[in-house]
Amino acid sequence: MLEDGHDDFDTADDLYDAIGAMLQQSDDSKSDNEILEICASLFRLMNGTKIDAAEPRQKLLNAPVQISLIQSDSDKPVDQKSIWIAKKENSSVVNQKKLEKAEALIKKKQDRKSDVKSSKPNDTQEEATASQQFNRKDTKMEAAGTNRSYDIKIENFDIAFGERQLITGASVHLVAGRRYGFVGRNGLGKTTLLKMISKGSLMIPSHISILHVEQEVAGDNTLAVDSVLECDLVRAKLLGEEKEITAKLSSSPTGTDNCLSTRLSEIYRELEAIEADKAPSKAAVILAGLGFTTQMQKMQTREFSGGWRMRLALARALFSQPDLLLLDEPTNMLDMKAIIWLENYLQTWKTTILVVSHDRQFLNNVATDILYLHSQIIETYRGNYEDFHKTREERLKAQQKEYEAQKEYRDHIQIFIDRFRYNANRASQVQSKLKLLEKLPELKPVEKESSVTLKFTDCDHLQHTVLQLDEVFFHYSKDRPIFKDINLNTQSDSRVCIVGENGAGKTTLLKILMGDLEPVKGFRKANRSLRIGYFSQHHVDQLDMGLTSLELMAERFPGKSSEVYRNRLGSFGVSGDLALRPVSSLSGGQKSRVAFALMDMLNPNFFILDEPTNHLDMETIEALGKAILKFQGGVVLVSHDERLIRMICKELWVVRDGTVTSLEGGFDEYRNQVEKELESSGV
Incomplete structure (x- = not known):
């Protein structure tokens, strides 16, 4: 950023606006003033100014320098303020044989290291990496803590998996409260993008809570319904404090403590404000919708199989209702009844959803927008999957017509050039046509995804x-x-x-x-x-x-x-x-x-x-x-x-x-x- 944007920073404050938030994030112990001083020092370095002195590095000479008067004898002292430095003869003599011997020894060590490295199994798995461009205004608002919008903008980002580039120069804009279906062929990076967002590899506003339903709930002695209720951290904390204060009051000789009693009253008011008494019924409704019977809700989580624990993870996410809910193929673990319930439940969801799904009907019933990943880019379409499919088909037809028209125009020009290329009377016209052809935009055919074909072997027909x-x-x-x-x-x-x-x-x-x-x-x-x-x-x-x-x-x-x-x-x-x-x-x-x-x-x-x-x-x-x-x-x-x-x-x-x-x-x-x-x- 400092190298490429050297001319974009007129003052140290401009530099602070651009990178101050990142510096603060890397070291929370630094105050705003200290970060500002660091930015000022960087600004002075970028503009060729010393940090500890007011005078610039580029000094003006007091008088002209006569090259003929400069001393060339290395034994005589040289004026250190001169821009010329006398060259010492034989200041460094290299023994060529020793150099070759040292280089051979270094190469031998490097070869040995590479052999050992290649013989060892690669235990570390490749991980996806992400990079993105930051908007200066958004960065400044984030640093100041003034960003209150729940819209999410991830601009100009790349995602790679090892040496393979998955997404290049893509941008995603998620409007608060809308439900986005994320579609595209297998293996293009949809699941990886969800992981990058949930891990923080792609930065979004810090006040937005994210929940990614990715791993199944750990099996322990916690009851299924309690596992869901634990997600409400505020309610759990208040109930824990209430229990602690009640125990202290009951063990008190007098049975009264004004401070504790006041705090207990405050806790009751806060619990009432968040409707804590309705939480168990809400958790039970969600669990029932996902297929948990009344008896199953009272079972310990360790008694469930992996598929049911994934349902528990989904129930916890639905109960906690984060600002951004990330779902990856949620219907894979559900039966038809649970899918129908989930569709109905998500249709009234108030916050933002980003869901990867290959269930066409589920996306038709849930999605308000579609993100389409192809050719390492992401396109946004309004409407559900059927709307997306129809719009994309129309767009491809329009692009094909435009391609054919451009090709026909180019061919027409080329025919004229080929016909009169060697006609002296038409030389100026041919040159004009050639220049026109060079100025035309590059002709690119419409990119269509390869069709998928499955074919079962013909078989004999059975009777009866x-x-x-x-x-x-x-x-x-x-x-x-x-x-x-x-x-x-x-x-x-x-x-x-x-x-x-x-x-x-x-x-x-x-x-x-x-x-x-x-x-x-x-x-x-x-x-x-x-x-x-x-x-x-x-x-x-x-x-x-x-x-x-x-x-x-x-x-x-x-x-x-x-x-x-x-x-x-x-x-x-x-x-x-x-x-x-x-x-x-x-x-x-x-x-x-x-x-x-x-x-x-x-x-x-x-x-x-x-x-x-x-x-x-x-x-x-x-x-x-x-x-x-x-x-x-x-x-x-x-x-x-x-x-x-x-x-x-x-x-x-x-x-x-x-x-x-x-x-x-x-x-x-x-x-x-x-x-x-x-x-x-x-x-």
Whole structure:
């Protein structure tokens, strides 16, 4: 800043306005006057002035200097005030052999160090780095503590991950109280940007509170409801002080203490002002909306699985209601009922939200604005996701028309130049056209993201019923039945979606259909030619991360040529060098595609898919839906992605209270039922 902006600072106060806040932040022990003195010293240095003396470094000579009179003999004293210094002969003689020997020794040590360094495993993971440009006015207001706006401006910032540049020269402006959906392809840096904001790597006004729902709640003896209530630090502090004062008063011989009694009255007034008595009911409503029953709310946090602890983290964030709430794929951990509740809850949210999500319907119902990350930049669109999609398509069409018009104009000029280039009578006109061509702006084609294509292998068509459950009963323990008297059947062209609350038994039902679990009572019937392709979200986590996708295919299905493996991977967008990269270096969406390719190697004629969209971006979810529609076999799907459900499913199975029912009216009817349940329960 000091080097590039040398001419921008006319006084030391200007310099203080620009960097004073940063200096203060680096050392809180310094007072404003001390920081101002440092800035004044820096200003004098920048302008070539000594710090401890008033006289400038550039001295004017008292009289002209005659070069012929300057002494050249090194034995004679030299006037130290002269601008000329006599050169000493042989002032430094280097022994060349010793120099070469020393350089060889240094090089040997450096090579040894580099060998040791390369032999050691790299335990430290690369971390993302961020830089941003600061507005002088905002910096001055921040330093003075006069900024009261809850709008957030992060201007001209860069984010890199190691040597890879993720975002360059982007700016984000979040208006207080609006809900921003953050979209873009997997692996471009959306999650990284959220982390940079929450860690303070990108500076926002210090009076704005931030909460990033990133890690699950630690498991301990704290009750679930108490874990949520702890987030209200003001309430917790006042209640703790009230308890302490009450204990002192009860242990006092007289039972009275004017100071303590006065303070206790103040605490009661403060608790009443923040409506502390309503906090438990508010926490209970949030927990109930996210699927916690009354009994679960009284369970200790250590008794919950990782998925439920993430729900607790989300509940704590919703309860504390920060000025800026950062959410990263919040619907991944929720069932359909909880997603519908969360959509309704966030629609009345009063502060600012920035949410990364690939759930199209969720963004349609929640977002007021869309931030779109592509080509290392971020664009802002007003409206929900459908509005964004429509506006972007129109913008791309307009850009394409402009590109074509510019290209046609350039081609017209070039034809004239080529035609009369060697015509002497038209030489001046040709030169004029050449200059005109040089002045035209650079012609850039419209950048379009590469389309995503998924393709399942063609399969044989099965006749009659493919899978059937007759009067099936199932339980893990006799006192807790999971299913009672279930009757279901699927055909070769079935497109069934299974919905229900978490814990209702959706995954258990899939395992019974596949034959992994035997019914306690009843029968499972399957077509003798049935080949099931099963996809689970856990399959992605169970891939061998040390192998490449090609090696993984060869290990699971040995004996085939490399071309067969590459063709199958290519059908799911894992081609070229991507197939030769370790699985650990792939994004979540790319790992899912590898898992799909492995599933497809079995040439299945029936799919059972358990939450296949969790790691996929919107474009890949759309491609998955199209691939399933083209698939010739049957499909049974468990998903919370409303867009995918509406796209492919012809039948909806609702798992509830130990039964499985086919719902007439499809997803719209199910959504209406859930909203009525939420309304009647007061959640």
